[in-house]
Amino acid sequence: MSVKSKSILVTGGAGFIGSHLVDRIVADDPARVTVVDNFFLGEASNLRHALATDADVEVIRLDAADLPAMQDIVERRGVDTIFDLAVIPLPTSLVYPAWTVQTNVAIALTVSELTRRGLVERLLHVSTSEAYGSARYIPMDEDxxxxxxTPYAASKSAADRIIESYVQTFGIDVTVVRPFNNIGPRQNPGSYAGIVPIVVKRVMSGQPIEIFGDGEQTRDLIFVRDTADLMVEIHDAPECRGEVLNVASGVETSVNELVRRLLKTMGAPDHPVVHTAPRPGDVRRHLADATKLRKVIGRDIPTLSDDALAETVDWYRGVLA
Structure with a gap:
């Protein structure tokens, strides 16, 4: 079930991870690629590379939770596989919890129902490590x-349960992947930004870096293009059908250490850093057990390199200048 010569639909395909996945799929010569995005966080500029190729890429502004509209698109474009990345993110759930939960659950129901109806052959649903919460044990395996x-994490956990129920009841062909913390170009630098664009923006503007709590909370960091590569490999591997897989490096990094690496990369190691009150719902430790993924794909998972971090910083410097 290679993406080559297939019709692929990517929900959330104009977003951070989604747009890198679209670039990766286009490189494998699919029959066509359809991007569905409501552009709440996604940006048309993220798809510039994919649209500049000779590939048949169509971008549709739509809420992926809209089942009738999604069915029309799937039938018109003859979709074989859905990569489901559409999501309302964690920071939004702290301000608009009800909308976040309702939308994320509805998206999972929509893609599950399209698969149940036999309109697509395969579904790769992108969950999140946030569903696990703070680690009860380290490393965190898929069980x-x-x-x-947070409401975001609860909505993604609920989405996983809905998809699992469709697998158990209707036998649909689904793989669920749980990415840990992605770093790279194209992450939203605005109101719902991640830590990297926030640090870059504050250094450029001469403001101190604010770290929630003591900064010793940890994350498992992975470069976004490595995640895109892994998602395509997972899709193509028959052994991954019906599985739940962590997508992560298996290396634990504290927020303090990430900020130190970023400041060093920016040539500002002595830039002021202040610690503020802990953020509501912030998990304490995240470290993936990537054993299952390594076994399935037969190789090691890359860690976040200094070169990847430098590329990311350079990209944000360009868009924030």
């Missing part, structure tokens, strides 16, 4: 309990 802390 780690779901201890969702």
């Amino acid at each position: 780690h309990p779901h201890d969702a802390i």
